[in-house]
Amino acid sequence: MSSKLGDGLWEAKFILPEHREAIKSRRLEEKRKAWPVLDDQEIEILQQIFTKSYNEHRKITIRLFGEFDYREVTGGVTAVQTYATR
Structure with missing residues (x-):
């Protein structure tokens, strides 16, 4: 049995929009080349x-x-x- 915190359900439903944007920005920045x-x-x-x-x-x-x-x-x-x- 998986927990609600461990299978991504918590992330998918309860993430704030500004946190979602911050995650997107960080992922994009990680792809940036020097x-x-x-x-x-x-x-x-x-x-x-x-x-x-x-x-x-x-x-x-x-x-x-x-x-x-x-x-x-x-x-x-x-x-x-x-x-x-x-």
Whole structure:
């Protein structure tokens, strides 16, 4: 025989709306990914790949950071801006 407190019945019926929102927010925050930090060598490699794609008109696939997941984009480099935006 299961108790009413142990099988989730208590949770499902008697949780306050603000507590439910707090739980949802916490679960969403746990899925958030940290911003990747690139060192100088990795940045140099990326610059070489972009330059090669630009010069040779080749397609590349890059992985873009997102807060909750990554997204892949395929295409060619048509312009290069050399200023840093850190």
